[in-house]
Amino acid sequence: MADSSTVVTKKGYFSRIVDSIKGITFGILLIIGAFYLLFWNEGRVDIGDVAVNAIAIDQAVDGDFVYVSGAVSSEENLGDGAYLKPGDYLAVNRTVEMYSWIENSTSKSDTSVGGSETTTTTYNYVNDWTSTPATSSNFNVPAGHENPAKKVADANFKVKNASVAGKSVNMDKLDLPEYKALVLSEDFMDLKGGVLAGGYLYTRPGSDAQPQVGDVRISYSVVHDGMDITAFAELAGDSLVPHVDKETDTTVYRMFDGTRDEALKELHDEYATSLWLFRLLGFILMWLGFGALLAPLSVILDVLPAAGSVSRGLVGLVTFVVSLVLSVLTIFVSVIAHNIYIMGAIAVALLVLAVMYLKKKVVKPNVVRV
DSSP states (O other): OEEEEEEEEEEOHHHHHHHHHHHHHHHHHHHHHHHHHHHHHHTOOOHHHHHTTOEEGGGOOTTOEEEEEEEEEOSOOBOOSSSBOOBSEEEEEEEEEEEEEEEEEEEEEEEOTTSOEEEEEEEEEEEEEESSOOOGGGSSSOTTOOOOOOSSOOEEEEOSEEEETTEEEETTTSBOOOOEEOOOOTTSBOOTTOEEETTEEESSTTTTTSOOTTOEEEEEEEEETTOEEEEEEEEETTEEEOEEOTTTOOEEOEEEESOHHHHHHHHHHHHHHHHHHHHHHHHHHHHHHHHHHHHHHHHHHTTSHHHHHHHHHHHHHHHHHHHHHHHHHHHHHHHHHTOHHHHHHHHHHHHHHHHHHHHHHSOOOOOOOO
């Protein structure tokens, strides 16, 4: 079932100019934020470079940064206290989706001669499964699109005690491996009148084929007990505790699915991915910021819609190039600023160049020949 609603709004020329001028402040903040983000990003620590220094636990003493590989286990059985029966899990994540009303909107703006702007917004309402149902009062048309509260909440559960290689770990603080989707079966599920279909527990019979608003379906992801892992931590007697690296002030307390080499590769990959994502985000923020700074120019030219349109295209192109150049320069300078060895090498090179330059400036005495 789907329906829609259309809203048409009109904004005058001078109101648009005032709004665009107000946006200059926002643009400045975006640019400042972009520079800060790019600088901060280049100074982040690659946890893989820290973890590679961990020593094997059988060669360590208390206080050492260690890695340990082996099977992780717990004497506890874990469930969710509702539908999933207690089993061999270290951690359980319950995801609850509700069949809900979802509002989607599309807008189209047209500028008229004289600079006024007419915006047509169409709100479409559809039913679908979502883990975050919207509050209906925030819809443009709440009536007839009411979402009830979820009958079952999302939740995460962990065992209290677990150990690896005879050393206990703090499950509340330990960063666990990626949760794996649990294939549901009646063997370990308490259906309570529900049905299993497509990897979900539908709490109301028939809701898998003909769902109604308010129906709930549940899925689970888990960390299995007994899996082979590699953990990085600090040795403290019979326990593994969070390790704080003295040089970088970075805390390491993580468990990975697999071997030490696989764990280190995952850490390096995480860092490389986040490094480029933050670089891209910094560039986009800067581009948006410069666009906001120059937005009043395009709005003023909107008195003739064609002129305003051309202006936006040129502004977008120019600010793209400027933002790209500034982002690259900021990244380059930040890498140098965060690396004391590079800074030292540059300082020495500049000193050598300065000495060579000064030597060339020395004026040789005139020799008078008789």
